[in-house]
Amino acid sequence: MKKDEVPQDGDNLHHGTFKQLFYAVDHQGDYTTATSIGWEPENVALSQAWDEVEQRVADTKAKVEAGALSPIAYYMERTLLDLPLLALKAGKFQWQVKRHMKPSVFKGLSDKMTERYAEIFGIPASTLRSGELLPFKRPA
Known part of the structure; x- marks a missing residue:
């Protein structure tokens, strides 16, 4: 891509604060770097992906508030982790972490x-123990 063809469609997702680095060909035919504030199809796709994440977090929050899941399930979604990765980080088997997502089991955790x-x-242990659900925010 030529340097003057690097997409500059406006960055709907980051409101101009985030720029991507591309390699492009300059007027002499040499590779150089160029920044882009966005490409509309990419911005739309990213926005849709974040909408889906927000919906999953909201759905899980509703299940926690209804008493069907423990706060571990909410915070797993909020931090964009999945069950295998959370189990790995916790040093537990997946079935154990899934069991910890049951409110009755969660209450008995050490x-x-x-x-x-x-x-x-990345939260205080007291927040997790109390069941307080901190809000989810898209990265800026």
Whole structure:
């Protein structure tokens, strides 16, 4: 791609604060770097992906508030983790982490295990223990 053809469609997702680096060919035919504030199809796709993440987080939050899941399920979605990765980070088998997502099992977790989950989620252990659900925000 030529340097003057690098997409500059406006960045709907990051409102101009995020720029991507591309390699392009300059007027002499040499490779050089060029920044782009966005490409409309990419911005639309990213926006749709974040909408889906927000919906999954909201659905999980509703299940936690209804008492069907423990806060571990909410924070797993909120931090964009999946079950295999959370289990790996927690040093547990997937079936154990899935079991910890049951409210009755969650209430009986040791302080050490609760603190391990809190560290993974980047929240205070007291927040996780209390069941407080911090809001989800798209990265800026």
